[in-house]
Amino acid sequence: MxxxxxxxxxxxxxxxxxxxxxxxxxxxxxxxxxxxxxxxxxxxxxxxxxxxxxxxxxxxxxxxxxxxxxxxxxxxxxxxxxxxxxxxxxxxxxxxxxxxxxxxxxxxxxxxxxxxxxxxxxxxxxxxxxxxxxxxxxxxxxxxxxxxxxxxxxxxxxxxxxxxxxxxxxxxxxxxxxxxxxxxxxxxxxxxxxxxxxxxxxxxxxxxxxxxxxxxxxxxxxxxxxxxxxxxxxxxxxxxxxxxxxxxxxxxxxxxxxxxxxxxxxxxxxxxxxxxxxxxxxxxxxxxxxxxxxxxxxxxDEEVKAIEHLSDAFVSPSIDASSNSPIGNSLSRPFWLTYLVFLLPILANIGIWLLTTWTVFGSIVSLVIAAWLALWHSILQKGKWSRRGANSIVLGTPFRFPFGDLPSMQTCQNGYYLNKIHQQLGHPKVYRIWMGPQAALMLAHPDSVRQFWNQHNERMIERDVKLGWPLIMLMSQGLGFKSYADRNRINKYFHGSFASARMHLFETHIEQTVISYIDKILANKPHDTLFDMQHELKYLAHDVGLHLFCGAHATEYLSELHEIVEELEELMSITFDAKWLNVDGIHRLLPASYRLRSRISSFRARFMTILIKLIDHLNYDNDENDSVLARFVRDLNACEITFEEFMDTTIEGLLAPTEGSAATFTYTLILLAQYPHVQAKLRESIRHLGNSFDLTHLHNVHYLDHILVECQRLYPIFMFNVPELASSDMVIDDICLPKNTMVILDVVSLNRNENVWPQALVFKPERFETITEEQRKAVHAFGNGRSRRCLGEHMIKAMHKLLVAHIVQRYEISLPEPIETIKRKRRPFIYVPEQLLHFTPL
The missing domain is CATH 3.40.50.11710 (Cyclodipeptide synthase)
Known part of the structure; x- marks a missing residue:
């Protein structure tokens, strides 16, 4: 009651x-x-x-x-x-x-x-x-x-x-x-x-x-x-x-x-x-x-006001001119001229002080304005690239002080900001944006990409990739941040485990992990259950890749490694969302940067501790352990890479991509639900395999490969690729580009170019059964088309085949309600799907 x-x-x-x-x-x-x-x-x-x-x-x-x-x-x-x-x-x-x-x-x-x-x-x-x-x-x-x-x-x-x-x-x-x-x-x-x-x-x-x-x-x-x-x-x-x-x-x-x-x-x-x-x-x-x-x-509210106005109790009482004080008597005298003569020197000194101050202040303001105009002119001149043989310059966005297009790219939730600019400019092959005060040329057509690579010499670029000090502190010695020579050296060493020819050593582990994930997520669940597969598959690529990077013994630390992945995601979110925090010089004045430095140092120390524990538990005489870590320890005295390069490449290749890999798998499942005829065709192509099959059986099911690349074409997880720096002066689509200009691939516009891909917004895996050279150069799923390739490309392809084939063979995938396009949400540097799915057992 x-x-x-x-x-x-x-x-x-x-x-x-x-x-x-x-x-x-x-x-x-x-x-x-x-x-x-x-x-x-x-x-x-x-x-x-x-x-x-x-x-x-x-x-x-x-x-x-x-x-x-x-x-x-x-x-x-x-x-x-x-x-x-x-x-x-x-x-x-x-x-x-x-x-x-x-x-x-x-x-x-x-x-x-x-x-x-x-x-x-x-x-x-x-x-x-x-x-x-x-x-x-x-x-x-x-x-x-x-x-x-x-x-x-x-x-x-x-x-x-x-x-x-x-x-x-x-x-x-x-x-x-x-x-x-x-x-x-x-x-x-x-x-x-x-x-x-x-x-x-x-x-x-x-x-x-x-x-x-x-x-x-x-x-x-x-x-x-x-x-x-x-x-x-x-x-x-x-x-x-x-x-x-x-x-x-x-x-x-x-x-x-x-x-x-x-x-x-x-x-x-x-x-x-x-x-x-x-x-x-x-x-x-x-x-x-x-x-x-x-x-x-x-x-x-009254208590707050009382505290805020507490100082009123200490205000001096006002002077009463009618009192007996000397000041009061003086003010009451009619001899104002005496006081005027007394005040004139004081007023004159005040005037001189004000004039001097105003002159100095005016000079400082003038210098600041002059420096500002010179800087503004210098910035704008950087992006005024002229067309060869024409009295015009490159199309692009206007510079917005102080960060250009970066704030809009940071706040974009669906990853289509650059593609929208490309459409507004009339679908040019190249266009200009502003990455802070630095102009960047965006390549939006396979022809411009081909022209760039024909003139660009990666061996001439000696500087490493610079993407802000937090990322440098997190993984600067990793494969993706290195210049050409060092990148090739590290890449060659890691491919001792990750090359397609070496995948057979880990196939059993990949198959067991993928099937256990499917059973854990989908088996014995009510028929009306809705699944967020982006969430459910988040750690799949990590748990599979851990075996390749660090060996089977590393699974003992699986829970702690998942915590480290969560911490890395938070750190990368702070980095991606930051503005002034990434500006050289200014970040040293911000308390937040020191807190971030401390968190990054703690993160790296925690991960290094796990790696050292794994090294201590390794059996050095066991040649069957073909993980990168085991090979690194066996070759320690004559190893081609340093421990920092191994650690940072592991952060970059194992810990960081968990959300991205899950997004690729989930986009595929959503597209199969959105296009039932593609799902039915895939199911028919693997029906003869029954319910028990492995990667060997799927090797010749090329329709699975076409589904993956079509999914990556239609819904790439990145808005753009890792920037390149022009190795020399060059001409791209008649635009005269100076040396060291930042060049970036507009991935979405390349993948959805109607001139290259008929019915570009339709999910059609069949289009990859016969593909032209121009179309091949227009797809950038696992890198930029040259040396910057995804380290785990072959592992992801194998996982994708197994996951999609087993799910389609055992379940009918459907959407709760029809959709025209997949809703996306932003994660650090990538864009993942936000869509629930039904799975009905067959």
Whole structure:
């Protein structure tokens, strides 16, 4: 039954029990007087930001203080507030660890690598500090009754009959499997939970499983109460912050009603499961109440204003001209001429000072303007490349200070920014954009690409690729960042394991890993399940490639390596989104750059530690281990590459491409669903293989190769390739290009050129059955067409064949609803699909 109270400050307090009146009437609270204030960080989330303002801090402390007061003065027999606090203890339990499920479900933080837990603990620690400050504001007599702990503090205390908390969680899971009524009530609670936090959301299978796990971990506390320091806190008070008539309040009410039905169902069953929870048959368990605070923030703005205007109390009193002071008497005299003569020298000095200052200031401003104009002219001149034999210059975008086209490229979510510019300019073969203050020539037609490579000599370029200091610090010794000679040397060494002729050594591992991923994702799932394959396949290429890079023994560190991949993704996101942070010289003035340097150093040290552990475990006499790391250790005394080159190439080739590889696989599956006739043709071409086949059987199924290259043509994951620098003055499409000009391939425009690809926006793998030389040069799936080739090209092709063939042979792939084009979202430097899929077993 709902009870509305008015507290001592005149604020409305609504009390909502989590149990029926029948249960509450038969409950003896005299022996269960200890109370626990169960505080969910989600209720305070709007005030817990890392950049929280003083106003938010005051509001949060005020709310926390109110919650503590209500916890101390609450009477569980009448569901009301007492005039004075009794002598019971109040335990404040910050439910922080459980919020990792919330972050994983609704904020897409990875729970397996601990990212979701890190966010939850950071939020919980900030909330603990707020309640500690609120506690300190109470009288000592009241503050001494309060203890503030986190969820892990309760778990690790282990004073609950000597039983660890997970025993009770397991008992809840067992009840879920044995009792259909209990299972349906848990489902109802989960549905109410989703409606309260994200109305209308459709959870995927793994998200629904995480939500059930959240309920399982919370139920033992709601049933038995909280045990801490040998005290049972059986009165659970849950402060919520809502408006009386808000939509959120109504949804929270639905969630509370669902939990009430679930708890009452358990109390009425009293089966052997109740004994597993170590409760006597006459014990009804804990009582829980919502304490809904409304309009409790009315004084927060006034408190902020009081602090902001505190200095007003120290303002000097104004001078009264009519007083007896000498100044007052002087001002009252009529002899103004005396004072004018006295003030003239002072005014003259002030004037001279102002004139001098203005002259100096004007000179500085003039110099700055002159330097600015000279710089602006110099920048614009860089991009005014003329046409040979014509009085015109190259088409392109205007320069926008200070970063040119980079901000638009950074904020583009679908990867079509350059293709849109290409269309707006009238589909030229080449055009100019601005990569910061540097002009770059974009190649958008196979003819211009051919002309560039005919004149460009990679051996003449001695400088390494420069893509900002964070990337240089992350992996500057990697294969893709090196000049021609060093790139060839490193590439040759790694191809000792990665060349197509060497793939047979790893085929069994590739087949086993791919099939296990398919079974883990799709087997024994409900038919109506929607799958986010970009998420499900994220680590597939990493887990396969780990064997080639580091050997089979490296799988012992798989979980830690996944965490490292997550960390690398965050670092690359910061790098990709940064603007001033990437500017040489200026970045040294920014505190954020030093924090980033520290994180990169920590990341590299962590990965190096794993590599050293792997080297220590290697059997140096085992010639069967043909991984790059094993070969590197065996050849250590006469090795062609350094340890830094091996490490950075491994970061570049193993850790960084996880999202990109998953995107290529997922684009293929979506296109097969979007074009059912292509899916049917592929299924027919492999029908004779049955359900048991390997890479050897797929070697001659060329339709699979055509599907991959057509997918990469239609939906390339990159907007552009790694920039090249013109090795000499050259002419491309009649544009006179000076030496050292940045040259970039516009991948999307090349791949979708209507003059080269008839029906360019249609998925037609058959077009690659007969391909012209011009079309061959227009596809840039695994590199730039020359020496910059993807190290894992043959591995990805093998994985793609196995994955697509096994899925198509066993499942019908379909879309929840028809689409015209695949929706994409931005990841660091790449663009991945955002589309759910159905898989129906055949």
């Amino acid at each position: 709902q009870v509305n109270q008015i507290d001592s400050d005149g604020h409305v307090v609504r009390v909502e029990p989590w149990q029926s009146n029948l249960v509450a009437a038969t409950y003896d609270c005299s022996a269960q007087a200890h109370r626990c204030l169960g505080v969910s960080p989600a209720q305070f989330r709007k005030y817990l930001g890392k950049n929280s303002t003083m106003k938010n801090d005051l509001k949060a402390e005020q709310l926390a203080r109110k919650a503590l007061e209500h916890g101390l003065f609450f009477d569980c027999n009448t569901s009301s507030l007492l005039p004075t606090a009794d002598s019971t203890e109040l335990l404040v339990l910050i439910v922080d660890t459980l919020q990792q499920f919330n972050y994983a479900i609704f904020h897409k933080k990875n729970i397996e690598t601990g990212t979701a837990l890190r966010y939850a603990l950071e939020e919980g620690n900030r909330l603990k500090a707020i309640f500690e400050r609120a506690k300190a504001q109470l009288p000592n007599k009241l503050a001494s009754k309060i203890t503030v702990i986190g969820w892990e503090d309760m778990i690790q205390d282990n004073n609950d009959n000597g039983k660890p908390y997970h025993v009770y969680v397991d008992a809840v899971k067992e009840q879920m499997n044995q009792c259909n009524k209990f299972a349906s009530n848990v489902t109802r609670v989960c549905q109410a939970f989703v409606s309260a936090r994200k109305p209308g959301a459709q959870l995927l299978a793994h998200q629904w499983a995480l939500l059930q796990l959240y309920v399982f971990h919370e139920l033992p506390v709601l049933i038995r109460g909280v045990y801490f320091k040998s005290i049972n806190y059986s009165i659970i008070l849950h402060p919520t912050i809502v408006e009386l008539e808000s939509h959120h309040s109504q949804e929270c009410g639905h969630q509370r009603d669902a939990i009430q039905v679930l708890l009452d169902c358990l109390r009425q069953s009293k089966n052997t499961w109740w004994e597993q929870m170590h409760l006597e048959s006459n014990n009804l368990g804990a009582l829980a109440f919502d304490i809904q605070l409304s309009h409790a923030l009315s004084n927060a």
